[in-house]
Amino acid sequence: AQRVTQPEKLLSVFKGAPVELKCNYSYSGSPELFWYVQYSRQRLQLLLRHISRESIKGFTADLNKGETSFHLKKPFAQEEDSAMYYCALARPSGGSYIPTFGRGTSLIVHP
């Protein structure tokens, strides 16, 4: 069975510090992974996806198949990065892909 694990409920850092939000997955096939973000009073929105190898708002994520991880990183955190972050795995099902989310990590960036 596929599973997405975000081990940290809360991550607290100071502005300018590096940030790494952990995501580990359990999946027997070739994983398709995403990061979604929910800023305060805003809708959940896509931050980045593995397939396009994007870098959004300074965030990057590299798929490590050996460690089954897709950690989200940013070298210098900003206060506006404070949000809830969800890692998601899209599993194939009957010709389509169905996203499964982790429990989320709340990132707080202190001034």
Next chain:
Amino acid sequence: DAGITQSPRYKITETGRQVTLMCHQTWSHSYMFWYRQDLGHGLRLIYYSAAADITDKGEVPDGYVVSRSKTENFPLTLESATRSQTSVYFCASREGAKLEKLFFGSGTQLSVL
């Protein structure tokens, strides 16, 4: 993103009552999803739909019913609400079947007393 709307924004009901949460999207996206968001559990998939009249169960479908008579609407019904169904419910849509991004609604905060 205003193309997907959920109503009501907040709802308080009592145990045993039937409640319907509405989701409407204006993009004609084929896929629609219902998730519930709970502390410690994150987002869990309740039901999804690939097209009108095609629905399928997600991780936590018990106690919920969905229908999709029109492409743009995907209502979620709690047939007999329980306190454990107190949650924030998110509807999402996606243009296709593959790895396109999800567009989320603003959510419905449901309290079952």
